[in-house]
Amino acid sequence: xxxxxxxxxxxxxxxxxxxxxxxxxxxxxxxxxxxxxxxxxxxxxxxxxxxxxxxxxxxxxxxxxxxxxxxxxxxxxxxxxxxxxxxxxxxxxxxxxxxxxxxxxxxxxxxxxxxxxxxxxxxxxxxxxxxxxxxxxxxxxxxxxxxxxxxxxxxxxxxxxxxxxxxxxxxxxxxxxxxxxxxxxxxxxxxxxxxxxxxxxxxxxxxxxxxxxxxxxxxxxxxxxxxxxxxxxxxxxxxxxxxxxxxxxxxxxxxxxxxxxxxxxxxxxxxxxxxxxxxxxxxxxxxxxxxxxxxxxxxxxxxxxxxxxxxxxxxxxxxxxxxxxxxxxxxxxxxxxxxxxxxxxxxxxxxxxxxxxxxxxxxxxxxxxxxxxxxxxxxxxxxxxxxxxxxxxxxxxxxxxxxxxxxxxxxxxxxxxxxxxxxxxxxxxxxxxxxxxxxxxxxxxxxxxxxxxxxxxxxxxxxxxxxxxxxxxxxxxxxxxxxxxxxxxxxxxxxxxxxxxxxxxxxxxxxxxxxxxxxxxxxxxxxxxxxxxxxxxxxxxxxxxxxxxxxxxxxxxxxxxxxxxxxxxxxxxxxxxxxxxxxxxxxxxxxxxxxxxxxxxxxxxxxxxxxxxxxxxxxxxxxxxxxxxxxxxxxxxxxxxxxxxxxxxxxxxxxxxxxxxxxxxxxxxxxxxxxxxxxxxxxxxxxxxxxxxxxxxxxxxxxxxxxxxxxxxxxxxxxxxxxxxxxxxxxxxxxxxxxxxxxxxxxxxxxxxxxxxxxxxxxxxxxxxxxxxxxxxxxxxxxxxxxxxxxxxxxxxxxxxxxxxxx
Amino acid sequence: xxxxxxxxxxxxxxxxxxxxxxxxxxxxxxxxxxxxxxxxxxxxxxxxxxxxxxxxxxxxxxxxxxxxxxxxxxxxxxxxxxxxxxxxxxxxxxxxxxxxxxxxxxxxxxxxxxxxxxxxxxxxxxxxxxxxxxxxxxxxxxxxxxxxxxxxxxxxxxxxxxxx
Numbered sequence: 027x028x029x030x031x032x033x034x035x036x037x038x039x040x041x042x043x044x045x046x047x048x049x050x051x052x053x054x055x056x057x058x059x060x061x062x063x064x065x066x067x068x069x070x071x072x073x074x075x076x077x078x079x080x081x082x083x084x085x086x087x088x089x090x091x092x093x094x095x096x097x098x099x100x101x102x103x104x105x106x107x108x109x110x111x112x113x114x115x116x117x118x119x120x121x122x123x124x125x126x127x128x129x130x131x132x133x134x135x136x137x138x139x140x141x142x143x144x145x146x147x148x149x150x151x152x153x154x155x156x157x158x159x160x161x162x163x164x165x166x167x168x169x170x171x172x173x174x175x176x177x178x179x180x181x182x183x184x185x186x187x188x189x190x191x192x193x194x195x196x197x198x199x200x201x202x203x204x205x206x207x208x209x210x211x212x213x214x215x216x217x218x219x220x221x222x223x224x225x226x227x228x229x230x231x232x233x234x235x236x237x238x239x240x241x242x243x244x245x246x247x248x249x250x251x252x253x254x255x256x257x258x259x260x261x262x263x264x265x266x267x268x269x270x271x272x273x274x275x276x277x278x279x280x281x282x283x284x285x286x287x288x289x290x291x292x293x294x295x296x297x298x299x300x301x302x303x304x305x306x307x308x309x310x311x312x313x314x315x316x317x318x319x320x321x322x323x324x325x326x327x328x329x330x331x332x333x334x335x336x337x338x339x340x341x342x343x344x345x346x347x348x349x350x351x352x353x354x355x356x357x358x359x360x361x362x363x364x365x366x367x368x369x370x371x372x373x374x375x376x377x378x379x380x381x382x383x384x385x386x387x388x389x390x391x392x393x394x395x396x397x398x399x400x401x402x403x404x405x406x407x408x409x410x411x412x413x414x415x416x417x418x419x420x421x422x423x424x425x426x427x428x429x430x431x432x433x434x435x436x437x438x439x440x441x442x443x444x445x446x447x448x449x450x451x452x453x454x455x456x457x458x459x460x461x462x463x464x465x466x467x468x469x470x471x472x473x474x475x476x477x478x479x480x481x482x483x484x485x486x487x488x489x490x491x492x493x494x495x496x497x498x499x500x501x502x503x504x505x506x507x508x509x510x511x512x513x514x515x516x517x518x519x520x521x522x523x524x525x526x527x528x529x530x531x532x533x534x535x536x537x538x539x540x541x542x543x544x545x546x547x548x549x550x551x552x553x554x555x556x557x558x559x560x561x562x563x564x565x566x567x568x569x570x571x572x573x574x575x576x577x578x579x580x581x582x583x584x585x586x587x588x589x590x591x592x593x594x595x596x597x598x599x600x601x602x603x604x605x606x607x608x609x610x611x612x613x614x615x616x617x618x619x620x621x622x623x624x625x626x627x628x629x630x631x632x633x634x635x636x637x638x639x640x641x642x643x644x645x646x647x648x649x650x651x652x653x654x655x656x657x658x659x660x661x662x663x664x665x666x667x668x669x670x671x672x673x674x675x676x677x678x679x680x681x682x683x684x685x686x687x688x689x690x691x692x693x694x695x696x697x698x699x700x701x702x703x704x705x706x707x708x709x710x711x712x713x714x715x716x717x718x719x720x721x722x723x724x725x726x727x728x729x730x731x732x733x734x735x736x737x738x739x740x741x742x743x744x745x746x747x748x749x750x751x752x753x754x755x756x757x758x759x760x761x762x763x764x765x766x767x768x769x770x771x772x773x774x775x776x777x778x779x780x781x782x783x784x785x786x787x788x789x790x791x792x793x794x795x796x797x798x799x800x801x802x803x804x805x806x807x808x809x810x811x812x813x814x815x816x817x818x819x820x821x822x823x824x825x826x827x828x829x830x831x832x833x
Numbered sequence: 834x835x836x837x838x839x840x841x842x843x844x845x846x847x848x849x850x851x852x853x854x855x856x857x858x859x860x861x862x863x864x865x866x867x868x869x870x871x872x873x874x875x876x877x878x879x880x881x882x883x884x885x886x887x888x889x890x891x892x893x894x895x896x897x898x899x900x901x902x903x904x905x906x907x908x909x910x911x912x913x914x915x916x917x918x919x920x921x922x923x924x925x926x927x928x929x930x931x932x933x934x935x936x937x938x939x940x941x942x943x944x945x946x947x948x949x950x951x952x953x954x955x956x957x958x959x960x961x962x963x964x965x966x967x968x969x970x971x972x973x974x975x976x977x978x979x980x981x982x983x984x985x986x987x988x989x990x991x992x993x994x995x996x997x
Contacts, residue, residue, distance in 0.1 A: 045932070049932060049937070050921075052936075052940045053934075053940060054915060055870070057871075061870070225972050226873065226875065226883075274936070274938075277935075277936040277938055277973055305874075308876040530936050532935070716973070717973075720971075720972070723974070748878065754967040754968075754969075755964075755967045761977055784975075
C-alpha cells in the first residue's frame, strides 16, 4: 500500500526531515544525565523500605548503621517531618499527610522509612541493612472495590475514609437523552495498574550553599511547580532554589515527579553541608518511587439509537491512587477535555471517585488519565457495533464530528479546534489495506486460527491549560499554563534561544531552533538552544500535556517574528524608507523594487549592538526579546454549568492492528499494525513519528504485558524487570504509519500535540483486535492488561461459553 | 576500609591500571573511576541492557560483572565507537539520521548491541536485528527507528567506505 503522506510543505525548515540537535550527544555517550553530575564531596543515600503494606512503626534503631565507617547520618521520617512541611496534593486533603519518609505508619510495601547517608552508595546500602525498624503489621486495604467497603482498613485513619474525592458532573440533558434513545448498553471496563517506567530511574543531587543561602538541584525531573514545591516543603523562599534545567532526563512520559526524593535530599544536603545524591535503584523505583499509573474501574452506560448514533453517556469511574495521591487525583480531571472522544454526543454524566489503598502511589502518566478513558469509551463503541451488527468503522463514521463542524463544542464545554476524522479513518483503512486484512483474518479463521482485526481512534488533547483542576478542587483557580522563550541575536549575528525547562527526549532544542530558523531564515543547525535554570527562567509550566510544539513553538515564533520586524525597522531607518518598503529574505534587507539598496544581516546586527547613531530613535539597542505565551482559548474558569474550555488543540489517530492468539497458551502476536495520525503541522517529522511509535510501544505494554500486581495482602509481585514486563523489540512489531494534516487555527504554524496519541490509541485498538479474535468463541475481555495468562484463563472458561449480555 | 585489588585492562584501546574494591561492578568502575559516563545504569539486574559494553568484542552487561573480572580484557564503551579522529561510526551516523532515540538513555547500550550484531552479521534481516536488540529495552521509540537505523548502517557499510 502506498503511503499517502501530505506533500512536503512550503516551509524551509519546518516539516523537513532534518536531523535533531540533541542526538549527537547521545550517540557519543556525552549526554548529561543526573547520574553523570560529579560534585566534590558528594554523599550518597540508600533507603530503608518497609516490608509491610500497612504497619505501625514502633521504633527505629539506627545505632548499628551509624557506627559503620563512612556513614554520616540516618534520617527517619519523624526527623524529616519535624523540619520540613508536608508534600502537596492535587486536591484539598488536610488529613492525608504525605512526607518523604513514613511517619508513625507505613502505607505500602516498599515505602521508604529511613535514609542512610554515607561516603559511597555501597557503604550506604550496607548500613541500610543495619537499620532496625520495629513494626506492628496491620491489615492492608487492597482491592479497588474492597477499599470502599465500610469495614476496610483505613489507609489514612485521620481522613476517616478511603475515599479521597467523589464528584459527579452532568453536562447537558442526560436524562432526556437517555429517555429518548432507542437502546442502552452497560458494561464494565478495567484498566490495570501499569506505568511509564523509564529506563532511567528518578535521581536527584542537591547542594546547599551556605554562602548564598540557596539550594542547588540537579534532577531527572519533568514536573510543573517543582521548584515551588521544593521551596514550600523545605521552608525556604522560591528564589533560594536553583534547579538546573540542562540535565538530560532519561525518559519520563509524565512520571518523573520526584518531589519527595528531592525534599529528602535537600534536607540532608543542608543538614550535612555537602552535596547529597539520591539515585533510585530499580527496586526503589518500582516499589517506593511513587510512580505507578492509573488503576481504574469504569462502569459505563451508553444511550444510542438503532442507527448506531450515540446520544449520551454515563461514565462512572473509580481510580485507585495508592497510598499518597499527590497530583494524581487530577488525572480524573483531564479526560473531561475529551470525554466523548471524536464523537457527537449531546450530553454526558461523569461520576468520579478517587480511592486510596495500601499500594504504591500513583503519579502522572502519559496522557494524564486519557488513555484509560479512551479505552473505556472505545470498548462501548465496539459493543454497540457488535450488538447492532454494524460495521465497526461505519459506527464510528456515523458518530464522528464532521470536518466542517469545527470548532465543535462538546457537552463539557471544550471546543475542539479542528479535525478531519472521516478522512483520517479512511486514510488509515486504505493504507492498512482493511479489506485485505479482513480477508486475511477470515481465511485464518476458516483454518481454525484465532485472528482478530482491531480498530480504535483517539483524540489527543494538547496544550495543557489546567483549568480542569478547578473542577475537582474549587480552591484551585488556574486559568492558564504559560510557556516562554527568550530569543537573542548576538554581536556576531548568531541566534540563541533560551528555554526554561528540562527535556526528556521530546526534542525541545530541535523544536525551538527549527521554528526560530524558519522565522528568521537562518539555518537551525547554527542556532543554539540553552536551558535556563529555574532562577533565570521565564514563566513556564514545562513539557507536560503534549504542549511544547503548541506552546514553546508559538512562543519562539512570536519572539522571532518580533526580532525580525525590529531588524526590518532598523534597516528601513538606515535606508531612509518606511518599514513596509523593506523586504527581508535570505539574510538580506532590501528596498522593495530596488535590489541595489540593501543591508546585510551582519550590518543590521552591528547597528543594533554598536551604532546608536544609526538606530531609529524609538528602538532599544541590541537584539533580544522575551515572549510569554498563554494557552490559546484559556483565561476563564468554568461557568455555572461546569462548562469550560480546557485544552486548545486536539490531534487525532486511527489504529488498525491485526493479532493472532495462540489457542493453547493465550499468547497474542501482533501480525500487522497500521496507524494514521493527524497532529496538524509537523515541526520535525522524525521526532513526531518517533513519539507516536514509542507511544504505541508503551500502549502495547499497557494492553498486553505490564501490570503492578499485588497479593491480596498487599505485597507487590512485579517490582523488577523480570516480572514487570516492558515490551522488547520482539513484542513490538514493525508498525506502518501514515499521516494527515489538519492544521490548528490556534498555533503559530498549525501544529498540535503529538507526545501521547500513540499511547491513547494502542490499548483500545489491541483490545478491539483481541476481542475480534475471540468473538467466534463468544469471549469478551474488557480488562487490561490482557496478558498471556489472562487470555489463557478466558479460553479455558470458554469450555462453558456464556454469550455476552448486558442489562 | 575494604581492601582493593589491582587490575589491568584496556578501555577503548587505552591501557588502564587501576585499584578497585572487589565488589565494585564494572559499570561503576567505568563511570565513577574512569569518568566514562556514557554507559548507563537502568536496572542493575541484567534485563534492560543500558549498561551494555563490549568485553573482548562481545556485548555484555557491565552491571552484572565485577570490575575485577575485566582484568586482562579489552573493554569498548560507547565512547570508543567513534573513530580516532572523532569521526562518527556508520552506526552512529545512522542512529542520528533515523533519530533512533529520544531521551538517549538506552542509546549507548543499544549502539553496543547493534555494533555487536553488525560485527558478526554485516547484512542482518529485520528479524535478526530485532532478535539482537531484544536484549536491550528502549521505552521511547518502540524500536522502529532503531531497527531502521541498523538497517541503514548495514546498507551503507555494505555499499563501501564511500558510503560509510
